[in-house]
Amino acid sequence: MVRTEPNAADRHLIRILARNGLQLSPYQLERWRTVGLIPRLGPHTLLRIGDSKVHPPATAVLVAGLATCAPLCRTQDDLALLAFFNEVPVPPDAVRAALAEVxxxxxxxxxxxxxxxxxxxxxxxxxxxxxxxxxxxxxxxxxxxxxxxxxxxxxxxxxxxxxxxxxxxxxxxxxxxxxxxxxxxxxxxxxxxxxxxxxxxxxxxxxxxxxxxxxxxxxxxxxxxxxxxxxxxxxxxxxxxxxxxxxxxxxxxxxxxxxxxxxxxxxxxxxxxxxxxxxxxxxxxxxxxxxxxxxxxxxxxxxxxxxxxxxxxxxxxxxxxxxxxxxxxxxxxxxxxxxxxxxxx
Known part of the structure; x- marks a missing residue:
């Protein structure tokens, strides 16, 4: 269970992926942030469009890639590596940590x-x-x-x-x-x-x-x-x-x-x-x-x-x-x- 309700930016991201046939839960987003697979929420990680804040395109591409690979993986390290070797822009620190772990x-x-x-x-x-x-x-x-x-x-x-x-x-x-x-x-x-x-x-x-x-x-x-x-x-x-x-x-x-x-x-x-x-x-x-x-x-x-x-x-x-x-x-x-x-x- 997530500790809080997903914010508007996360809800928007989940809807975008759903339109493309990719299932994503708020829990997955929170886990991926915790282990460094996606950026943490902050003033410099969101874009303001009118009165709303949304994730930038780079984050949407990253999350879409992770969501595509996630069903094939059991661990976050496996996910980081499978996504990395399939050209998903996984944060380098997460890749290095996964390489060391495997x-x-x-x-x-x-x-x-x-x-x-x-x-x-x-x-x-x-x-x-x-x-x-x-x-x-x-x-x-x-x-x-x-x-x-x-x-x-x-x-x-x-x-x-x-x-x-x-x-x-x-x-x-x-x-x-x-x-x-x-x-x-x-x-x-x-x-x-x-x-x-x-x-x-x-x-x-x-x-x-x-x-x-x-x-x-x-x-x-x-x-x-x-x-x-x-x-x-x-x-x-x-x-x-x-x-x-x-x-x-x-x-x-x-x-x-x-x-x-x-x-x-x-x-x-x-x-x-x-x-x-x-x-x-x-x-x-x-x-x-x-x-x-x-x-x-x-x-x-x-x-x-x-x-x-x-x-x-x-x-x-x-x-x-x-x-x-x-x-x-x-x-x-x-x-x-x-x-x-x-x-x-």
Whole structure:
């Protein structure tokens, strides 16, 4: 229930939206003002027309956009992001707050999952190949569980190799796991001919695209981090970086994220669709997390880099590496580094 009756300006706004088929209640307006999605009432937020005061056109456009998106959202943060990514002029402070709310809990949860997987490595093997390897192994475990289509494609592609045609599921899964571990390392072991043969087969760049697109996407995202300038950040630094983004930058970052999502969607649909429509709160959260991540990650790439181009460059780099035969340490050394004996499955 609202604390007071809606004023004349609010009643006028509600009538305008109703004529356009949008339902809006005084309670919604009050809630949106409280969380900063629309301006608070004041002498500078209303227009005087004759003896009446009404909301300016900019506020009417904002409220109409929020009312359009609201039925698709459960929380005010979801509403702020869905409206923002659909060009509704949401106040920048509300957008920054929503980005922080959807990004940092998920980021902390992901790090916690990696820590859990790290602790599952037997103590006598932990650190055997260095802390970077352990963390890469911990990061590969949730990748295996989350990106099942990519894992399945890598496994099927490996089986197409003549010497793996009759390999067991366990062996193929082990090779996929090795590929994912090294994709999560700071750099690929390009001089390890046995590993590169596995990577080349798993990616199957020379094969039918529909057999590998999911694998390409996952590998390109991981490999892009290997092409970046390495640096350590903490949650506090990431939060400060996000909250320091200017209003102008926020709009530019939105376009870069949408461009990146279009590129990934184009690849995922095998070229059938060029534009990804952000039409749900889940889509908006995904886009919001990408934007929040890019505010920090962009500093690891040359100035002016865009995430879509980073993805394409990463995929091209993988294609080049997989098109070049290399000579390295061999299968025995690779197995020693990627599947230590007695390691828990």
């Amino acid at each position: 990004y940092f809990p998920q980021h902390a949860e992901a790090r916690e999952q990696e820590y859990v997987h790290l602790q599952r490595i037997p103590a006598d093997h932990r650190g055997e190949h260095g802390p970077e390897y352990d963390w890469a192994e911990a990061a590969a475990a949730p990748d295996t569980a989350e990106y099942k289509a990519a894992v399945r494609q890598m496994r099927d592609n490996l089986r197409r190799r003549r010497d793996l045609a009759t390999a067991s599921r366990a062996e193929l899964d082990g090779r996929v796991r090795g590929v994912l571990i090294w994709l999560n390392m700071p750099a690929l072991p390009v001089h390890d001919s046995e590993f590169m043969a596995d990577l080349r087969a798993a990616m199957a760049f020379s094969g039918s695209p529909e057999n590998s697109r999911a694998a390409w996407l996952l590998a390109a995202v991981c490999h892009s981090q290997q092409l970046a300038k390495g640096s350590e950040t903490c949650a506090q630094e990431r939060r400060e970086t996000l909250l320091a983004v200017t209003d102008e930058e926020l709009g530019a970052l939105r376009e870069q994220v949408r461009e990146s999502m279009d590129a990934m969607w184009f690849m995922a649909t095998e070229g059938r669709s060029r534009h990804f429509r952000i039409e749900s709160s889940g889509d908006a959260r995904q886009a919001g997390r990408m934007l929040a991540e890019w505010t920090t990650a962009r500093h690891a790439f040359p100035s002016g880099s865009r995430p879509a181009q980073v993805l394409v460059d990463s995929l091209c780099s993988l294609w080049y590496l997989c098109s070049t035969d290399t000579v390295g340490e061999g299968r025995a050394a690779f197995e020693h580094r990627t599947r230590p004996p007695h390691r828990a499955p």
